[in-house]
Amino acid sequence: MIMNNLILMPVIWPLLTGIILIFFGKKVGIQKVLSLFSSIIGVIIAATVVYRVYHDGMITLAVGSWKAPFGIIIAADMLAALLVLTTTVIGAAILLYSFTGVGKDREHYYYYSIFQFLLVGVNGAFLTGDLFNLFVFFEVMLMASYVLLVLGGTKIQLRETLKYIIVNVLSSALFVISVAYLYSIVGTLNMAQLSERIAEVNQPGIVSVIALSFLVVFGLKAAIFPLFFWLPGAYYAPPIPVIALFGALLTKVGVYSIFRTYTLIFYHDQFFTHTFLGALSLLTIIAGVIGAVAYWDVKKIIIYNIVIAVGVITYGISLMNDQAIAGSIFYLIHDMLIKAALFLLVGVMMKITGTSDLRKMGGLIKQYPYLAWTFFIAAISLAGIPPFSGFAGKLLILQGAVSAESYVGLAVILLSSLMVLYSVMRIFIYGFWGKPAVTKEQPVKQSVEKLLAPAILLVTITIFYGVGTETVYSYISQAVETILDPDIYINTVLGGE
Amino acid sequence: MKNDLILQTITKVAVFIILLFSISIFLGGHYSPGGGFVGGLMTSAAIVLLLLAYDLKTVANILPVDYKLVIGAGLLIAALTVAGAMLFNVPMMTHAYNYFDLPILGKTSLHTAVLFDLGVYLVVVGVTMTIIQTIGEDE
Numbered sequence: 001m002i003m004n005n006l007i008l009m010p011v012i013w014p015l016l017t018g019i020i021l022i023f024f025g026k027k028v029g030i031q032k033v034l035s036l037f038s039s040i041i042g043v044i045i046a047a048t049v050v051y052r053v054y055h056d057g058m059i060t061l062a063v064g065s066w067k068a069p070f071g072i073i074i075a076a077d078m079l080a081a082l083l084v085l086t087t088t089v090i091g092a093a094i095l096l097y098s099f100t101g102v103g104k105d106r107e108h109y110y111y112y113s114i115f116q117f118l119l120v121g122v123n124g125a126f127l128t129g130d131l132f133n134l135f136v137f138f139e140v141m142l143m144a145s146y147v148l149l150v151l152g153g154t155k156i157q158l159r160e161t162l163k164y165i166i167v168n169v170l171s172s173a174l175f176v177i178s179v180a181y182l183y184s185i186v187g188t189l190n191m192a193q194l195s196e197r198i199a200e201v202n203q204p205g206i207v208s209v210i211a212l213s214f215l216v217v218f219g220l221k222a223a224i225f226p227l228f229f230w231l232p233g234a235y236y237a238p239p240i241p242v243i244a245l246f247g248a249l250l251t252k253v254g255v256y257s258i259f260r261t262y263t264l265i266f267y268h269d270q271f272f273t274h275t276f277l278g279a280l281s282l283l284t285i286i287a288g289v290i291g292a293v294a295y296w297d298v299k300k301i302i303i304y305n306i307v308i309a310v311g312v313i314t315y316g317i318s319l320m321n322d323q324a325i326a327g328s329i330f331y332l333i334h335d336m337l338i339k340a341a342l343f344l345l346v347g348v349m350m351k352i353t354g355t356s357d358l359r360k361m362g363g364l365i366k367q368y369p370y371l372a373w374t375f376f377i378a379a380i381s382l383a384g385i386p387p388f389s390g391f392a393g394k395l396l397i398l399q400g401a402v403s404a405e406s407y408v409g410l411a412v413i414l415l416s417s418l419m420v421l422y423s424v425m426r427i428f429i430y431g432f433w434g435k436p437a438v439t440k441e442q443p444v445k446q447s448v449e450k451l452l453a454p455a456i457l458l459v460t461i462t463i464f465y466g467v468g469t470e471t472v473y474s475y476i477s478q479a480v481e482t483i484l485d486p487d488i489y490i491n492t493v494l495g496g497e
Numbered sequence: 498m499k500n501d502l503i504l505q506t507i508t509k510v511a512v513f514i515i516l517l518f519s520i521s522i523f524l525g526g527h528y529s530p531g532g533g534f535v536g537g538l539m540t541s542a543a544i545v546l547l548l549l550a551y552d553l554k555t556v557a558n559i560l561p562v563d564y565k566l567v568i569g570a571g572l573l574i575a576a577l578t579v580a581g582a583m584l585f586n587v588p589m590m591t592h593a594y595n596y597f598d599l600p601i602l603g604k605t606s607l608h609t610a611v612l613f614d615l616g617v618y619l620v621v622v623g624v625t626m627t628i629i630q631t632i633g634e635d636e
Binding site for chain 2: 004005008012015016019020022023025061062063064065
């Protein structure tokens with residue numbers, strides 16, 4: 001029994017760290033040491049959770065000893081455990097980047113504390129088994145993201161934070177309304193019991209409506225097609241480590257919530273809900289591709305690549321067969337890692353050139369070969385070239401599309417990969433090849449090793465992730481098993497002990 | 498400066514009544530309406546009344562507290578109450594209570610949920626006062 005407390009540790013540990021960091025307000029040195037130490041322990045904790053779930057199956061914890069439908073349940077199945085591990089690894093890498101990349105004026109105002117609170121929200125959202133608790137963790141995550149977005153107080157940050165907060169306050173209100181509707185119909189908030197009761201009434205029309213309103217809520221968080229309008233501006237404003245954190249984690253929590261609700265709770269009327277989700281996903285991919293190809297700004301290009309990836313993953317969810325679901329999970333984890341790495345790399349490029357405009361860069365490869373080749377590997381793994389990490393996920397999603405006979409989706413995803421490759425290779429060609437850009441001040445080589453190290457770390461992990469597909473797949477197939485058979489989830493949560 | 502004698506004299510009496518009431522609400526939360534949140538808000542209301550009758554500097558002299566640390570302390574107490582359950586081999590956030598014979602008060606039930614509530618109380622006081630002080634000091 002006591003070991004089950006372990007699965008709440010990924011939430012409690014960063015929470016305690018964040019709290020303790022409050023007491024060291026201006027002592028940045030101590031904050032750095034403490035948060036680095038905490039991140040390393042956090043990765044170990046998350047790895048232990050994955051290990052335990054791999055060997056013992058899904059683990060649940062009845063918080064406060066209140067049994068399943070009545071108390072809050074923390075439920076770690078393989079999907080949640082893997083995402084928590086990915087989150088903590090990315091958190092550690094971005095923390096390393098922040099040490100040199102975020103600057104004094106932010107560090108003095110509780111940057112590291114808020115950083116930890118963001119991880120609390122993300123990990124909590126992945127692990128919870130209760131719909132309202134999911135809402136609370138969403139808010140923890142969003143509050144932290146508001147602060148990180150506005151911290152520093154430049155004009156563009158203030159403007160974009162205003163928009164971002166308005167959008168998210170609206171979507172949170174809609175979340176509460178949707179939860180209220182669902183509660184008034186089935187009378188429970190525990191996800192397992194929700195699933196059971198909706199199965200009993202066989203998802204009547206009103207539940208499908210609620211399913212769609214949840215899609216709107218999570219779609220706003222995850223930036224799917226008509227609801228992604230806030231993302232390009234909001235993600236453009238903050239400094240690089242914050243963008244990397246947002247790009248890698250925040251939208252993915254929305255994607256994960258769609259994953260959970262559409263495979264665990266609303267899966268009875270698939271022709272209606274899942275076809276709708278599939279169509280929106282394909283439109284998301286198209287919209288993202290247009291953005292990624294259109295801009296000459298390195299940050300904007302990567303930001304629109306987030307939108308594309310969200311579309312690819314949700315498309316995999318909408319197919320609901322084992323290959324596509326496995327592909328989605330595979331791609332989700334790959335995408336979190338690679339987006340963090342790409343933003344950090346773009347950050348290093350911007351640090352060197354002092355601009356994010358691609359047309360003002362050039363010839364970086366001569367002075368910064370490590371940066372260039374790391375970016376090259378990250379770019380081709382993003383597009384899904386075979387030995388690297390983006391390949392297996394997309395391949396599985398495509399196989400899923402074939403077995404679901406959805407050839408439109410197949411074509412859109414294949415073409416989108418081409419455009420993704422084009423968009424990032426354009427950064428490589430214009431930024432790294434050619435003549436060095438005409439900068440009057442200093443053609444002097446700057447030392448960027450400290451900024452580059454965490455990006456190289458992440459890219460190395462993705463290489464292992466891609467090369468070791470066979471090993472990773474045994475974990476992912478366990479996750480797929482729970483996802484496609486909701487009874488496993490329900491029985492573990494409601495039946496256990 | 499205008500003369501605020503009446504306001505300040507009444508404040509001196511009222512603040513203690515408000516503080517006592519807020520503590521009574523805080524401690525009674527388990528059995529009657531109230532608890533950490535309302536108690537904390539009412540304590541901050543008492544301090545706000547002081548701020549209205551006097552000024553930021555005087556109040557900072559009366560209560561030399563950094564409210565940001567109060568937030569931290571409150572969160573720490575609550576989080577440790579949650580995590581502390583681990584030491585007793587039970588799921589986190591499991592609370593315990595028992596009856597004790599205390600001098601003067603007699604037979605009283607003491608519950609660890611009060612510690613959690615104390616955390617909430619401190620956070621609410623800290624947050625409210627930080628907001629009001631920060632906006633008040635802003636020129």
